[in-house]
Amino acid sequence: MTTSIPQQRSVVLGVGAYLPAKTLTNEELAKLVDTSDEWIVQRTGIKERHIAADGETTSMLGEKAARAALANAGVSAGDIDLIVVGTSTPDWTFPSTATQIQAALGITHGVAFDLQAVCSGFVFALATAEKFLRSGSHKRALVIGAETFSRIIDWSDRTTCVLFGDGAGAMILEAQPSQGGREERGVLTTHLRSDGRHRAKLYVDGGPSATQTVGHLRMEGKEVFRFAVGQVTDVVKDAFAATGLTANDLDWFVPHQANRRIIDMSAQKLGIAPEKIIATVHLHGNTSAASVPLALAAAAADGRIKQGDLVMLEAVGGGFTWGSALIRW
């Protein structure tokens, strides 16, 4: 007879989100560049995005999302010993946005660091935190995706400026003993990928070492679209293979919120029923690393995602990077 040894599993205690107060509608954008509400809605599903106020930085958005997640979890900031922030738009070149949020929350113990995987940032941060918790090195993690892409957008380029927005989302994870069963709560499996050959398809044309400037986002939209629909589903299939679960077992599919067409086509390719899709892209556009936790927080707040539900997260971003996380909520 074998005795199963309890493992540590990362259980979601709460989620939270924050969007800046100022909105920018498609109609307002049409006054800035040659575009229309009809074109943007038809090609992307986006209706409006939120723009950070002057002086409102990524760490400020992240702190607000973190406080909402802490309240939702019923956990105080002092109980957090690990902070991982996914962002490509840090307040400063250094120190990290994570340490700024750590200080703003009054946390002086544990560790905080940033992780850069562009739009996959939250899924990468979640996968990283989950491995820390599972190792036993840390007990309670605050995982954040926070961005101010409005600061790196070329506002004269209609092919990119209509797509992005600012925002932040956060999740509290706690290490809890588990027998390893698929019905037990927590992160069941994560799968991360990257392929650096695709840099030219989605990048920022500035940086401290290359140009000593911040730079602007540049993108070959069609190429990114093709990759996002064609390739990215492999990490979702990896999650199914690792757990023996299938698309039919899922309660919710929470993909990166970049484009409604990409979301729908990915779900269709994976055999995920349309009613299982969580989509909030119409409300905030592509907020990069913040997009998945923004969608999660919305669906948890309105009661769609409930304890015990099986939730698949998926994201793709510059690099390319892409990843999945399968969670028993």
Ligand code: UT7
């Ligand atoms: O997190 C990952 C980040 N990126 C993405 O997820 C983006 C992935 N790509 C996409 O979502 C789509 O490729 C876009 C939404 C960016 C573009 O949609 P599309 O169906 O691939 O359009 P297109 O690039 O083929 O452009 C079609 C036409 C072009 O005109 P012509 O050459 O056919 O005359 C564009 O110049 O639409 C024109 N166009 C616009 N028209 C009005 C491009 N941007 C706009 C615009 N308003 N904002």
